[in-house]
Amino acid sequence: MSRISQRFSDLREQGKTALIPFITAGDPTPGITVGLMHDMVSAGANLIELGVPFSDPMADGPVIQRASERALEHHVSLHDIFQMVKTFRERDQNTPVVLMGYLNPIEVMGYATFAGAASAAGVDGVLIVDIPPEEGEELLQSLRDKAIDQIYLLAPTSTPDRIGRICNAASGFVYYVSVKGVTGSSQLDTAAVAEKLEQIREKTVLPVGVGFGIKDAATAAAVSQLADAVVVGSALVSRVEALQETPDKIGPALAEILSGMRRAMDAVH
Amino acid sequence: MATTAEKIIGTQPDDRGHFGVYGGLFVAETLMEPLKGLRLAYEKYMQDPEFLKELDEDLANYVGRPSPIYFAQRWSRELGGARIYLKREDLNHTGAHKVNNTIGQALLAKRMGKTRIIAETGAGQHGVATATVAARLGLECVVYMGAVDIVRQEANVYRMRLLGAEVRSVESGSKTLKDALNEAMRDWVTNIDDTFYIIGTVAGPHPYPAMVRDFQTVIGREAREQIQQQAGRLPDALVACVGGGSNAIGLFYPFLDDAGVGIYGVEAAGDGLETGHHAAPLCAGQPGVLHGNRTYLMEDKDGQIIETHSISAGLDYPGVGPEHAWLKDTGRAQYVAITDEEALDAFHALTKIEGIIPALESSHALAYAAKLAPTMESDKIILVNLSGRGDKDMHTVAAREGIEI
Numbered sequence: 140m141s142r143i144s145q146r147f148s149d150l151r152e153q154g155k156t157a158l159i160p161f162i163t164a165g166d167p168t169p170g171i172t173v174g175l176m177h178d179m180v181s182a183g184a185n186l187i188e189l190g191v192p193f194s195d196p197m198a199d200g201p202v203i204q205r206a207s208e209r210a211l212e213h214h215v216s217l218h219d220i221f222q223m224v225k226t227f228r229e230r231d232q233n234t235p236v237v238l239m240g241y242l243n244p245i246e247v248m249g250y251a252t253f254a255g256a257a258s259a260a261g262v263d264g265v266l267i268v269d270i271p272p273e274e275g276e277e278l279l280q281s282l283r284d285k286a287i288d289q290i291y292l293l294a295p296t297s298t299p300d301r302i303g304r305i306c307n308a309a310s311g312f313v314y315y316v317s318v319k320g321v322t323g324s325s326q327l328d329t330a331a332v333a334e335k336l337e338q339i340r341e342k343t344v345l346p347v348g349v350g351f352g353i354k355d356a357a358t359a360a361a362v363s364q365l366a367d368a369v370v371v372g373s374a375l376v377s378r379v380e381a382l383q384e385t386p387d388k389i390g391p392a393l394a395e396i397l398s399g400m401r402r403a404m405d406a407v408h
Numbered sequence: 409m410a411t412t413a414e415k416i417i418g419t420q421p422d423d424r425g426h427f428g429v430y431g432g433l434f435v436a437e438t439l440m441e442p443l444k445g446l447r448l449a450y451e452k453y454m455q456d457p458e459f460l461k462e463l464d465e466d467l468a469n470y471v472g473r474p475s476p477i478y479f480a481q482r483w484s485r486e487l488g489g490a491r492i493y494l495k496r497e498d499l500n501h502t503g504a505h506k507v508n509n510t511i512g513q514a515l516l517a518k519r520m521g522k523t524r525i526i527a528e529t530g531a532g533q534h535g536v537a538t539a540t541v542a543a544r545l546g547l548e549c550v551v552y553m554g555a556v557d558i559v560r561q562e563a564n565v566y567r568m569r570l571l572g573a574e575v576r577s578v579e580s581g582s583k584t585l586k587d588a589l590n591e592a593m594r595d596w597v598t599n600i601d602d603t604f605y606i607i608g609t610v611a612g613p614h615p616y617p618a619m620v621r622d623f624q625t626v627i628g629r630e631a632r633e634q635i636q637q638q639a640g641r642l643p644d645a646l647v648a649c650v651g652g653g654s655n656a657i658g659l660f661y662p663f664l665d666d667a668g669v670g671i672y673g674v675e676a677a678g679d680g681l682e683t684g685h686h687a688a689p690l691c692a693g694q695p696g697v698l699h700g701n702r703t704y705l706m707e708d709k710d711g712q713i714i715e716t717h718s719i720s721a722g723l724d725y726p727g728v729g730p731e732h733a734w735l736k737d738t739g740r741a742q743y744v745a746i747t748d749e750e751a752l753d754a755f756h757a758l759t760k761i762e763g764i765i766p767a768l769e770s771s772h773a774l775a776y777a778a779k780l781a782p783t784m785e786s787d788k789i790i791l792v793n794l795s796g797r798g799d800k801d802m803h804t805v806a807a808r809e810g811i812e813i
Contacts, residue, residue: 194712195586195698197593198436204580216710242434242697247711269434269697273424294438296600301440319438320598 142263143235143288143311146185147346147367156363156404158183159348160397161239161372163190163206164223165215167383173226175390180234182394183401188266188370191220191240198268200323202373205380217244217253221260228261237264237290237311250281258285264311266290272308279308292316295331299338306343312368314348315339323373327352333365356403363404371400416664416740420731425614425701428737430730433614435700438597447615449520454622459519466511467626470544471501473508474630477638477791483761490644490784492777494764494794495631495659504767504796505627505655506537510606512623514541517604524548524603528592530557530585530651531722531769532564533796534608539573549573552591554584557721564800582715585725589699609652610729613700617729624658631791632662639789645670645780648793649772650690650743651723653732655795664740673732674776676718677745687716689728690736690743703730719748719804720768722796750775755798755805767796768804 140148150157160179164172176187192210196203224236238257245253245267257265265287270278272291282289288311293302296319306313317332318324332349339347349362350370359369378392420427433443453459467473475496484492497505510527517525525542528551529535535551542549551568555577558565568575581587589612596605610617610624635643646663648656650673663669678686686692689704696705698713706714706726718724735741746754751768754775759765766774770793777792784790798805806813 194581194714195590197590197699198438198597200594201580208581211712214710243705243707243713244711246697246702247694247707247709268436269700271433271435271437271440274432274434292437294436294440296438296441298441301437305437316436316438319600321594324598 141286141288141311142233143186146235147312150185154408156366156408157185157348157368158397158401158404159186159188159368159370160184160375160393161188161190161370162375162379163192163203163210164220165192165210165213166206166376166379167209167386169213169215169219171386171389172223175393176227177230178390178394179397180231182397184234184397186235186237186368188237188239189220189224191217191238191244193241193244196241198321200321200373202323202377202380206376209383217248221256221262224260224262235263236261237266238262239266240268242267242270245278250278254281254285254287258287262287264288264290266292266314268292272305275308290314293339295319295335299342302339303342306345309345312346312348313339313343314350314370315366316351317349318352320351322351324352327358329361329365332362336365356399359400360403360407364407369400369404417661420734421614421618425618427617427731427734430703430733431614431617431701433700434697434702435613436597438600439613442600443613443615449516450615450619453516453519459515463512463515466515467508471507471511472499473626474634475499477631477634479638480762483758484781486761487778487781489781489786490788490790491786492781493635493639493643493789493791495627495791497627497655497793497795498764498766498770498797502537502540503799504533504537505624505658506534506608507540508626508658509608509620509623509654510534510537510541513604513606514545514547517547517606518545520604522602522604524599525606526550526552526592526595526603527606527608528552528585528588529608530588530724531720531800532557532561532568533722533800535573535575536564536567536571538606539568539571542573543571550595551575552578552588552595554578554582554588556583557585560804561721561800562803586713609654610657610731611652611699611701611703611727617701617731620654621657621661621731624654625661627655627658627793628660628662631659635789635791642666642669643789643791644668644784645672645790647672647674647773647777647780647790649674649723649769649795650728650732651676651687651725651769652727653729655793657729657731659793660741671735671741672776672780673741673743674772675743675745676720676723676772677747678717680747681745685717686745687718687724687726688745689726690732691745695733698727701730703727703733719751720772722767722769723772744776746772746775752805752808754778764794765798766794767798768801770795
């Protein structure tokens with residue numbers, strides 16, 4: 140069983156919903172990321188999504204775009220990120236790590252090389268925003284060869300047919316994008332999310348995470364009643380941005396947000 | 409000169425938008441169904457006699473087609489060698505080839521019941537062409553433009569605003585065309601229900617590269633007939649500038665099966681390919697994935713897109729249409745590059761010798777034709793796509809010469 144599946148199965152036994160924070164690797168500086176990962180785990184994160192910075196993040200709102208730009212000022216590359224995960228694994232062998240980003244850096248590295256290096260570093264899953272299953276056969280095979288889960292996005296516009304097809308290719312979990320829009324959008328409609336999750340669960344037994352639009356403890360708690368995982372990104376990254384001049388304060392600030400979410404989520408279960 | 413026995417026209421792309429290994433559909437999940445809807449509508453209406461009739465009437469009566477071809481006799485004589493003909497897309501309404509495509513997509517948007525149009529623009533030509541058709545059809549229009557381009561193409565920004573469009577400044581990334589495209593995509597994904605995204609070039613996810621090509625091939629279809637009427641035969645060489653590559657594919661496509669016709673796409677070499685300050689992905693880049701398709705890109709070793717440079721804002725783009733990538737690899741077309749200086753020389757030459765002020769984009773094609781002509785016999789024919797007029801470039805050219813206007 141992959142580290143991701145194991146984690147979801149343990150949480151299910153405990154009757155808990157997974158809390159998945161997203162931060163961009165190397166934001167605001169490369170040296171801070173591993174420490175932040177540990178801080179987030181201590182505050183109640185169950186799985187970590189690490190953003191791979193890209194020059195043209197088409198699916199991201201301004202908050203995560205700027206995070207990418209800050210990381211790229213330090214030329215943070217996939218190699219650097221593998222090193223971060225490797226260092227994280229020295230102290231934490233249980234928390235799954237998913238890399239989230241865009242295809243081109245992986246395309247340039249080569250799929251097999253990427254999968255091999257990611258696996259060696261201790262990466263458990265990969266979510267690539269701009270590769271639908273139609274274009275992704277070869278990459279998927281490379282990831283499967285190394286037992287890395289490929290996480291796919293599902294959207295409000297996904298038809299039942301597409302949901303079925305995507306869930307067949309996915310492993311680990313699937314990630315439902317709760318709004319039509321980019322990361323950091325605000326208007327999350329819980330009723331509409333519930334309806335779509337029902338459609339998704341008809342097609343798959345994989346855990347379903349929900350993200351895009353989770354801002355605070357209240358939205359996290361509301362979504363945790365529907366989903367198997369709550370993904371929070373822009374709300375954290377905007378704190379990183381606000382505190383970039385005082386990096387020592389970033390870890391405690393992220394921990395505060397996450398532990399608030401953790402408490403609120405656990406309280407409704 | 410390239411020769412090929414096999415038929416090319418009609419073979420590309422495949423049903424999932426691939427031109428060989430290029431093209432395709434690399435977008436976030438939210439856009440997959442909307443793009444499918446667009447493809448189905450496009451396939452349906454391109455077979456619909458009513459739609460095609462309306463398109464043809466608009467191209468004739470609103471755009472002013474057919475645009476003429478013109479034998480640049482004095483310039484050809486001065487260069488010595490082949491005879492140079494110009495396809496006069498600069499004479500179209502709004503002053504460039506861009507309107508051929510915006511008319512087509514706007515009519516499609518209307519048929520699909522969309523009430524809001526968005527577009528990206530670099531030099532402002534596509535933005536103006538989009539704002540123009542949106543005004544005429546009474547559609548709301550938002551144009552995304554990089555903050556850097558807004559400064560260097562002030563006049564076009566004002567034109568778009570006069571036409572009723574909202575021009576939104578894009579402050580992210582390099583603040584140029586590629587970032588405007590990112591921002592338009594973000595708008596589209598957010599407002600998918602009522603919004604139609606008019607992409608201005610033969611790039612982007614399927615069906616855009618094929619659809620924009622099909623709307624632009626009117627250039628080549630007309631030119632192919634006109635040159636046979638005027639010169640009595642097909643040309644020996646076609647030359648067009650390539651940023652995203654829509655004017656080039658529009659000219660080239662109807663000639664792809666004419667094995668005797670050499671095809672040259674001209675990229676922007678900026679300060680020179682050896683300096684790294686250029687916008688020539690086909691000549692000096694490598695394949696990758698950006699903006700929904702696989703194609704040649706300007707990128708660094710980590711796969712990050714790098715900043716481009718060209719004196720011409722319309723060529724200042726790090727990618728290129730996937731069909732050009734395919735034509736390059738198959739050898740059917742050749743891709744070359746022209747520096748800022750060479751383009752400026754051609755700009756002045758055509759202006760002084762023929763009384764035609766070309767756009768800086770088109771000046772790249774003219775500059776290559778000026779290199780090619782002397783290497784060919786005087787009975788040979790070069791057909792250049794004069795894709796736009798140079799009025800928009802007065803400030804750039806004057807500033808280069810230290811003149812303020």
